Amino acid sequence: MKYIVCVKQVPDTSGKVAVKEDGTMDRSKMATIINPDDLNAVEAALSLKDKNPDAKVVVVSMGPPPAAGMLHEILAMGADEAVLVSGREFGGSDTFATSQILAGAIAHIGIESDDVIFCGRQAIDGDTAQVGPQIAEKLGIPQVSYAADIEQNGNKLKVKRVLEDGYMNIEVETPCLVTCIKELNTPRYMTVRGILEFDKKPYSVFDFEMLKDEPLIELDTIGLKGSPTNVYKSFSPPVKGAGKMIEATESGISAMVEELAEKHII
Amino acid sequence: MYDCTDIGAFKGVWVFCEQREGKLNTTSFELLSEGRKLADDLGAELCGLLIGDGVEGLASELGGYGADKVYVAQSPLLGTYTTDAYTKVLCDAVVEKKPEIVLIGATNIGRDLGPRCAARLHTGLTADATHLDIDTAKYLDFLRETSTIDVDSMTWDMEDKGLKMTRPAFGGHLMATIICPRFRPQMSTVRPGVMKCAEFDEAKSKAVKIEKLNVSLTEDDIKTKVLEVVKETKEIVDLIGAEVIVSVGQGISKDPEKGIALAKELADALGGGVVGASRAVVDAGILSSDHQVGQTGKTVRPRIYVALGISGAIQHKAGMQDSEYIIAINKQETAPIFEVADYSIVGDLFTVVPIMIDALKEVK
Numbered sequence: 299m300k301y302i303v304c305v306k307q308v309p310d311t312s313g314k315v316a317v318k319e320d321g322t323m324d325r326s327k328m329a330t331i332i333n334p335d336d337l338n339a340v341e342a343a344l345s346l347k348d349k350n351p352d353a354k355v356v357v358v359s360m361g362p363p364p365a366a367g368m369l370h371e372i373l374a375m376g377a378d379e380a381v382l383v384s385g386r387e388f389g390g391s392d393t394f395a396t397s398q399i400l401a402g403a404i405a406h407i408g409i410e411s412d413d414v415i416f417c418g419r420q421a422i423d424g425d426t427a428q429v430g431p432q433i434a435e436k437l438g439i440p441q442v443s444y445a446a447d448i449e450q451n452g453n454k455l456k457v458k459r460v461l462e463d464g465y466m467n468i469e470v471e472t473p474c475l476v477t478c479i480k481e482l483n484t485p486r487y488m489t490v491r492g493i494l495e496f497d498k499k500p501y502s503v504f505d506f507e508m509l510k511d512e513p514l515i516e517l518d519t520i521g522l523k524g525s526p527t528n529v530y531k532s533f534s535p536p537v538k539g540a541g542k543m544i545e546a547t548e549s550g551i552s553a554m555v556e557e558l559a560e561k562h563i564i
Numbered sequence: 565m566y567d568c569t570d571i572g573a574f575k576g577v578w579v580f581c582e583q584r585e586g587k588l589n590t591t592s593f594e595l596l597s598e599g600r601k602l603a604d605d606l607g608a609e610l611c612g613l614l615i616g617d618g619v620e621g622l623a624s625e626l627g628g629y630g631a632d633k634v635y636v637a638q639s640p641l642l643g644t645y646t647t648d649a650y651t652k653v654l655c656d657a658v659v660e661k662k663p664e665i666v667l668i669g670a671t672n673i674g675r676d677l678g679p680r681c682a683a684r685l686h687t688g689l690t691a692d693a694t695h696l697d698i699d700t701a702k703y704l705d706f707l708r709e710t711s712t713i714d715v716d717s718m719t720w721d722m723e724d725k726g727l728k729m730t731r732p733a734f735g736g737h738l739m740a741t742i743i744c745p746r747f748r749p750q751m752s753t754v755r756p757g758v759m760k761c762a763e764f765d766e767a768k769s770k771a772v773k774i775e776k777l778n779v780s781l782t783e784d785d786i787k788t789k790v791l792e793v794v795k796e797t798k799e800i801v802d803l804i805g806a807e808v809i810v811s812v813g814q815g816i817s818k819d820p821e822k823g824i825a826l827a828k829e830l831a832d833a834l835g836g837g838v839v840g841a842s843r844a845v846v847d848a849g850i851l852s853s854d855h856q857v858g859q860t861g862k863t864v865r866p867r868i869y870v871a872l873g874i875s876g877a878i879q880h881k882a883g884m885q886d887s888e889y890i891i892a893i894n895k896q897e898t899a900p901i902f903e904v905a906d907y908s909i910v911g912d913l914f915t916v917v918p919i920m921i922d923a924l925k926e927v928k
Contacts, residue, residue: 397679426692465794526687528743533707548923564927
């Protein structure tokens, strides 16, 4: 029995954003973090493993070689194995392309009838929420997205799936894919022992050569050139004509409020 | 034979019209209103796709918002949304009718259904678009208005009739226009609350054509079982319908409780409104996610939007910059929020807001 967790290393967009001359984000100059929702996916797998100690937690990420550091951290949190899917051919993939590469990598690891795949709902750099459901489709397994609670009973999972105005409780059998949201859990920290021992755990890199014959991967729809969607144009919004500066004093603010009243804004 | 690369074989604009318990969501109307413009630019038909159990009666409502035709797929197995059933029905319908464009609201359900369908149909899917164009001239007008690109110094294919789908990208720090040139249909999920809803047209509502689709679905097709659907009685923050929104950002972190209390009091003083929040405040667990304004939260356009201690990352601005009047209060003179504000106050919100509340009381 395996819990496979898909994770992504993302630029930390909560801090300062470096922009290149062409207006695109300069990822090389920005700090990277584990995508927040993906940490909830890792925790979901680890906490189910706490109850089923025979299960193995395998963490998979597609990204450039520096993503190894993130995988080491997740091994130190308690994951058993890590796989980095990395290759120039995969770079620039959109969600369609990414999901088939990850589905191919998961098929390469091997998916069995009692396995569960966990993904974060969405990554903060793209906010698409597409890769999880698309992996499930490629693998031909059911999905439950927006999971806020997961209970496992044998090969059945009961998942609380959040809606805008409430939730659904959904039962699904393994193998299946679940996308996780922040409300699901609080991710654990790395342990000292985990940090000391992560390099003894199995760690592999899947490159293009290893995956190119996987039937789920169509070689003409991966990477920047193969991706179905392309960026036609990217741009930064212009600075709106500066508004009125109001002095932060009683008289300044009163004058503003009077103007608001005169203009019938209030 | 269905061939997703046979571009010329695909015609018409479709909108997936989400309903729950026989009630259409307003995003469906927004998407039809927008879809109408795209269909007109293409000289094509605008079709609503209605999936459910006993939902045929809703079709005329969709006509009123612009649909020429409504495809209705009904079955007892479609009463409650399941990924498997809705994906099969939507994909079967696309394979049969070959629409050129499929739009889906970026709701929790739409974001579950869209990617599954796009993967099955072997096509691209743009996530959470906030602006759509067919006509290149209109797209260039949009760029002139909303970007710093020197549109006129570049060459453009003015004959291009591909769908140009624009969305905030890279955590909201940039806007990107996405195209899907090699495959059909061109698919996008569209952010709720962004597209303007057209006026309901009684005549169009009566004239709408209805075509029932054959549903081939068995219980075995559905691998998940919905045990229950629970509506939460918690107070839902109606950001989208609010006239006045006072949002709080990281600036309240030295005393979140007091910051939120001040925001509420200010909203009341402005005539009654709701409290919104930036992503940082929601991520920190200070307010629940239904308060969140921005790319990952809600897009709002109230009459008055007050930003308290919000720096104004594009991620946040994307969700509020179309508000009628924006008042920003922030300690940092360089905060990007001031770029979109009509009234900018550099100062500590804990000092400024009480003064503003007093001033408002005096005016009344």
